[in-house]
Amino acid sequence: MSTALVIGASRGLGLEFVRQYLGDGWKVYATHRSEPDRIRLRDLGAQTLDLDVLDPQRMAAFAWQLDGERLDAVILNAGVYGPRNSTLHQPPATEDFDLVMRTNALAPMRLLPVLAPLVGPARGTLAFISSRMGSISATGTSHGMLYRISKAAENMVAKLAHVELSSLGVRVLALHPGWVRTDMGGPNAEIDVAASIFGMRRVIADATAYPGGGFYDYRGQSLAW
Numbered sequence: 001m002s003t004a005l006v007i008g009a010s011r012g013l014g015l016e017f018v019r020q021y022l023g024d025g026w027k028v029y030a031t032h033r034s035e036p037d038r039i040r041l042r043d044l045g046a047q048t049l050d051l052d053v054l055d056p057q058r059m060a061a062f063a064w065q066l067d068g069e070r071l072d073a074v075i076l077n078a079g080v081y082g083p084r085n086s087t088l089h090q091p092p093a094t095e096d097f098d099l100v101m102r103t104n105a106l107a108p109m110r111l112l113p114v115l116a117p118l119v120g121p122a123r124g125t126l127a128f129i130s131s132r133m134g135s136i137s138a139t140g141t142s143h144g145m146l147y148r149i150s151k152a153a154e155n156m157v158a159k160l161a162h163v164e165l166s167s168l169g170v171r172v173l174a175l176h177p178g179w180v181r182t183d184m185g186g187p188n189a190e191i192d193v194a195a196s197i198f199g200m201r202r203v204i205a206d207a208t209a210y211p212g213g214g215f216y217d218y219r220g221q222s223l224a225w
């Protein structure tokens with residue numbers, strides 16, 4: 001049986017990753033921050049783990065609970081958008097900068113040493129749920145500046161993880177889910193969660209077509225960094 005870990009599984013894209021992997025018969029570890037979310041994930045059939053990625057103590061307890069596990073797919077999904085009005089002309093407040101950068105960039109950096117020994121033995125895939133808004137090449141506006149900067153930083157974390165871990169057989173991907181109808185994406189977004197997750201799971205499953213070190217969208221299109 002294959003095993004997945006979804007970090008940030010309480011709602012939106014993370015919850016749908018859990019549903020679809022469970023539906024395919026995988027064992028799924030799913031992280032949450034609240035008791036109602038733990039119960040919902042447990043009732044779906046997931047193995048639940050408490051994790052706030054901003055809390056080093058909870059990260060240590062989380063790592064201990066996974067000790068010795070072999071993970072075929074790890075989905076680094078937890079993320080925040082921050083202030084919607086952040087542009088070059090309206091720079092973010094320090095507390096917004098701290099929240100967004102710590103969640104989207106620092107937390108993945110802190111999780112890597114925990115996750116590498118779990119995904120290495122399975123020669124598995126580490127998928128960063130990034131965003132096209134983190135593509136420097138594709139940038140045409142400063143709207144959502146703070147989020148863009150955090151996702152560009154997350155992309156660099158993914159690239160560095162690829163450089164360090166590919167020799168161990170770990171495949172590292174940066175993925176753009178599309179613009180998806182979730183709390184973050186909003187009701188006017190282009191696609192639903194099922195289509196996004198179906199597409200990203202297809203990319204994650206096909207190591208030949210989508211080699212490590214790449215940045216792909218949910219349809220498998222290669223994106224410029």
Ligand SMILES: NC(=O)c1ccc[n+]([C@@H]2O[C@H](COP(=O)([O-])OP(=O)(O)OC[C@H]3O[C@@H](n4cnc5c(N)ncnc54)[C@H](OP(=O)(O)O)[C@@H]3O)[C@@H](O)[C@H]2O)c1
Nearest residue numbers: 008010012013033052053078079131179180182183184185
């Ligand atoms: N939706 C889109 O259109 C879109 C587009 C591009 C990229 N993305 C990326 O896709 C990922 C998921 O987005 P989404 O649309 O599903 O967002 P969402 O509906 O806002 O869900 C965000 C998830 O991240 C978790 N999270 C946030 N801060 C956390 C923390 N400190 N510790 C642990 N978990 C935390 C949330 O948990 P709680 O419920 O506990 O808050 C929730 O499970 C994000 O990384 C986002 O940047 C989304």
